[in-house]
Amino acid sequence: MKVFWQRTVLILGLVLMSVSAFAAQQAYKLRVDGLACPFCAYGIEKKLNAIKGVQKIEVDIASGTVNVTMTEGASLDEATAQRAVKDAGFTLRKFEPVQPATQTK
Amino acid sequence: MKAFTPLSIVLAALNVVGVVWSAPITFNTALPVHEGGMVWREQFIYDKNSRDSSPANRDMKVSGLVSVLGYGVTRDVALFGMLPYLDKRLDMDRGGQRVTRSDQGIGDLTLFGRYTAYQSDVPGRTFRVSPFLGVKAPTGRDNAQDGLGRLPSPIQPGTGSWDALGGVVATYQTLAYQIDSQLSYNANREANGFRFGNVAKLDASFQYRLWPRTLGSGVPAFLYGVLEANLVRVEKNRIGGVDDPNSGGTTLFLSPGLQYVTQKWILEAGIQVPVVQNLNGIALKNNYIFSTGFRVNF
Numbered sequence: 070m071k072v073f074w075q076r077t078v079l080i081l082g083l084v085l086m087s088v089s090a091f092a093a094q095q096a097y098k099l100r101v102d103g104l105a106c107p108f109c110a111y112g113i114e115k116k117l118n119a120i121k122g123v124q125k126i127e128v129d130i131a132s133g134t135v136n137v138t139m140t141e142g143a144s145l146d147e148a149t150a151q152r153a154v155k156d157a158g159f160t161l162r163k164f165e166p167v168q169p170a171t172q173t174k
Numbered sequence: 175m176k177a178f179t180p181l182s183i184v185l186a187a188l189n190v191v192g193v194v195w196s197a198p199i200t201f202n203t204a205l206p207v208h209e210g211g212m213v214w215r216e217q218f219i220y221d222k223n224s225r226d227s228s229p230a231n232r233d234m235k236v237s238g239l240v241s242v243l244g245y246g247v248t249r250d251v252a253l254f255g256m257l258p259y260l261d262k263r264l265d266m267d268r269g270g271q272r273v274t275r276s277d278q279g280i281g282d283l284t285l286f287g288r289y290t291a292y293q294s295d296v297p298g299r300t301f302r303v304s305p306f307l308g309v310k311a312p313t314g315r316d317n318a319q320d321g322l323g324r325l326p327s328p329i330q331p332g333t334g335s336w337d338a339l340g341g342v343v344a345t346y347q348t349l350a351y352q353i354d355s356q357l358s359y360n361a362n363r364e365a366n367g368f369r370f371g372n373v374a375k376l377d378a379s380f381q382y383r384l385w386p387r388t389l390g391s392g393v394p395a396f397l398y399g400v401l402e403a404n405l406v407r408v409e410k411n412r413i414g415g416v417d418d419p420n421s422g423g424t425t426l427f428l429s430p431g432l433q434y435v436t437q438k439w440i441l442e443a444g445i446q447v448p449v450v451q452n453l454n455g456i457a458l459k460n461n462y463i464f465s466t467g468f469r470v471n472f
Contacts, residue, residue, distance in 0.1 A: 100297070102295035102296050102297055102299075102300075103293070103295030103296070103299070103300035104298070104300075105298055105299055105300055105347040105348055105349050105352075106347060106349075106352070106396065106435060107393050107394065107395060107396055107435050107436055107437045108435050108436070108437065108440055108469070108471065109347075110393045110437050111208075111211075111437045111438060111471040112207075112208030112211055112471070113208075114437070115208065115211065116208060116209075127392070128392065128393050129391050129392060129393075130349065130389065130392070130393050130394070131298075131349065131389040131390070131391065133297045133298050155249055156208060156209035156210070156249050157208045157209070157249075158207075158208050158209075158246075158249055159295060159300075160293075160295040162297070
């Protein structure tokens with residue numbers, strides 16, 4: 070009986086871990102040069118939002134950063150981010166993956 | 175009517191043209207239009223000219239609604255189209271009585287392209303230099319008549335001529351302020367025996383963030399205080415191949431204004447006040463030009 074419960078707990082634990090792993094969302098911090106007014110910030114949001122898998126964009130004009138959160142299982146590569154930022158009229162200085170956020174199921 | 179000088183109209187037309195590529199209110203600069211994006215600007219203009227040194231006691235008023243659409247073809251290339259609706263009215267003494275001549279209608283369409291030739295971005299700042307080149311098409315009516323006959327060219331909504339314009343605009347933008355400057359030239363051609371004088375302009379704009387004083391997180395709206403200067407040199411008009419001695423000259427405007435800037439739209443208003451007017455002959459002088467409008471990002 071004891072072994073049964075041990076195995077059950079172990080299996081449940083593995084299942085929960087795998088669910089968490091699948092629910093992990095990739096996030097990125099983009100440092101964007103040239104971002105200096107609210108009206109200009111619209112373009113960068115629009116361009117990044119057009120990328121497949123992007124769930125949320127948070128622009129912080131004071132620090133010149135854009136946080137991009139992807140949908141579950143999606144990722145963003147630097148070349149794609151760079152092209153979007155460039156098309157919006159700015160320059161990508163730094164591309165940093167940040168600690169993935171996890172969703173509680 | 176020969177004494178009438180269309181400087182005010184030319185100035186009004188310049189302002190109309192000027193709104194197209196601008197962050198400033200009275201002229202244009204490197205307004206960012208992202209690749210595939212559009213900017214729509216709508217501006218109401220009221221231009222009053224009644225400082226007359228002739229016995230005709232002229233009073234010229236131009237009000238207009240100017241629609242501008244910009245499209246970002248690539249990151250560096252943007253195309254703009256501008257179409258005004260104008261209401262022009264001239265009151266003057268003639269033969270012992272007050273005479274009014276006026277017309278309203280769609281004006282000339284201006285199309286031009288802008289190329290960002292130089293761009294330097296650092297955190298929170300950008301510097302851009304962009305030449306532009308365009309053409310004004312004679313889409314406005316230029317043969318309107320009233321009971322006194324054909325209206326003088328400056329009162330027609332359109333000029334009847336294909337004209338060229340070009341120049342260069344530079345912008346230095348930071349989170350706290352923005353400086354824009356523009357050098358432009360309009361080369362006008364003859365239509366109906368009349369040619370508006372060519373126009374050279376040197377413009378400068380300073381926009382300072384009044385609010386919020388301290389930037390918070392996210393993308394807060396900005397309230398800019400704006401001070402602009404417009405130096406306008408207009409050559410003499412030509413009527414029937416002869417220079418009109420009572421036309422053209424140099425005017426310097428100072429233009430205070432306000433802009434409320436958000437991510438999606440901008441509200442703005444300003445007034446151009448002529449501080450120096452060195453005009454030829456008895457050219458009609460400007461009182462002020464008021465403009466207000468909005469811009470929307472797509």
